[in-house]
Amino acid sequence: MxxxxxxxxxxxxxxxxxxxxxxxxxxxxxxxxxxxxxxxxxxxxxxxxxxxxxxxxxxxxxxxxxxxxxxxxxxxxxxxxxxxxxxxxxxxxxxxxxxxxxxxxxxxxxxxxxxxxxxxxxxxxxxxxxxxxxxxxxxxxxxxxxxxxxxxxxxxxxxxxxxxxxxxxxxxxxxxxxxxxxxxxxxxxxxxxNKLLEHRAYTDAHTGLPNKSACKELLGNKEIISEPTACIMFDLNNLKTVNDTMGHSAGDQLILNFARLLRNVIPEKDFVGRYGGDEFMAVIYHTSQTEVEEILKCLCLEKDRLNNREDKMLIDYAYGWALSTNDGKYTIQTLLDKADSYMYENKKLCKRYKRISEVEFF
The missing domain is CATH 1.20.1330 (f41 fragment of flagellin, N-terminal domain)
Incomplete structure (x- = not known):
């Protein structure tokens, strides 16, 4: 406070x-x-x-x-x-x-x-x-x-x-x-x-989502997770390309579009925050593997719908997620670390797939 x-x-x-x-x-x-x-x-x-x-x-x-x-x-x-x-x-x-x-x-x-x-x-x-x-x-x-x-x-x-x-x-x-x-x-x-200042201190001015400070405060909770909870880590794949080719204002718009996509699809009860420049995190409470997979599927469908518009700023992202188990070993931080690890593996796969696609095309 x-x-x-x-x-x-x-x-x-x-x-x-x-x-x-x-x-x-x-x-x-x-x-x-x-x-x-x-x-x-x-x-x-x-x-x-x-x-x-x-x-x-x-x-x-x-x-x-x-x-x-x-x-x-x-x-x-x-x-x-x-x-x-x-x-x-x-x-x-x-x-x-x-x-x-x-x-x-x-x-x-x-x-x-x-x-x-x-x-x-x-x-x-x-x-x-x-x-x-x-x-x-x-x-x-x-x-x-x-x-x-x-x-x-x-x-x-x-x-x-x-x-x-x-x-x-x-x-x-x-x-x-x-x-x-x-x-x-x-x-x-x-x-x-104080409430207004606190809101400003913990809100990302560009997207309106909780900022990195808010994410850190959430991750600072050392309590062991007792209810099934999932953490999802997202990373925009093409932000640097958009910034280099279309300018930083276009990159800012891409970030805003992705933030809106996440907030529109992920249930209101759950946490969505901007963790860094092109990184976002979500915490899904009282969930299951089926529900998380359904959310990720909806995100993909909504992304494809948005990309089908005549918009050169295509949304592309890598993600990784982890679900807490009943063994009582997870905190929000350890769960996010696991999701972050999976996200980087997913990002490497996306890059490898992109290179293979480019070679086959030529």
């Missing part, structure tokens, strides 16, 4: 590979960053939930104190949540929001909670009518509301980041898909190009 990649093809492939690696790396980073942001968003949602609980629970605590129903557990509950929001301690698993506005609002709220607790103690001592508990409760509610709002804004920022990362990831994956498509198209183009 030929693989004829030019320098530009290799350079393009390397550049695409580098871009693809970079895109994959960027995609991995984006996915990791998005997972971190999602984790933060989940933590932020928990903070918003508990910040909202503080807002409502504080109002309930104030109402209970006004009605002289103390609830120390609720007070401790509020202390724990605020401490968890500020310092991430306690058992609520609250995370820290890295937002300046939120942290400022939370600090103000926490500081005011201490004042509100002092006012609650005063309510317990002198009654709520003699304190500013109601007004301070309203102020604290607004502070808690601002803290929740700041946390929600921070959550929206994270959500925006996640959406942006999703868009970038989608764009990155789209680029990767495009690169894969480009690589696939390049590979298909290269495969077609």
């Amino acid at each position: 030929l693989n004829l990649k030019g320098p530009s093809d290799k350079k393009s492939k390397n550049i695409i590979g580098i871009i693809q690696s970079c895109l994959i790396l960027v995609l991995v980073i984006l996915i990791i960053f998005m997972m971190i942001q999602i984790s933060w968003l989940q933590g932020t949602a928990r903070v918003i939930n508990y910040a909202g609980l503080v807002r409502g629970a504080t109002q309930r605590e104030v109402k209970l104190e006004i009605t002289e129903n103390r609830n120390e557990e609720l007070m401790k509950y509020l202390d724990d949540i605020l401490s968890g929001l500020r310092y991430q301690d306690g058992h609520y698993e609250l995370v820290k929001l890295y937002d300046k506005e939120y942290q400022e609002k939370l600090k103000i709220q926490s500081d005011y909670w201490e004042k509100l607790k002092t006012e609650i103690e005063a309510v317990r001592s002198v009654g709520y009518e003699n304190t500013d508990i109601v007004n301070m409760s309203e102020i604290y509610f607004k502070m808690a509301d601002e803290t929740v709002f700041a946390a929600e804004k921070y959550s929206e920022k994270i959500a925006t980041k996640i959406r942006t990362i999703e868009i970038l990831s989608a764009f990155d994956m789209l680029c990767l898909v495009i690169l894969v498509i480009v690589q696939t198209l390049m590979a298909m183009k290269m495969a077609v190009k």
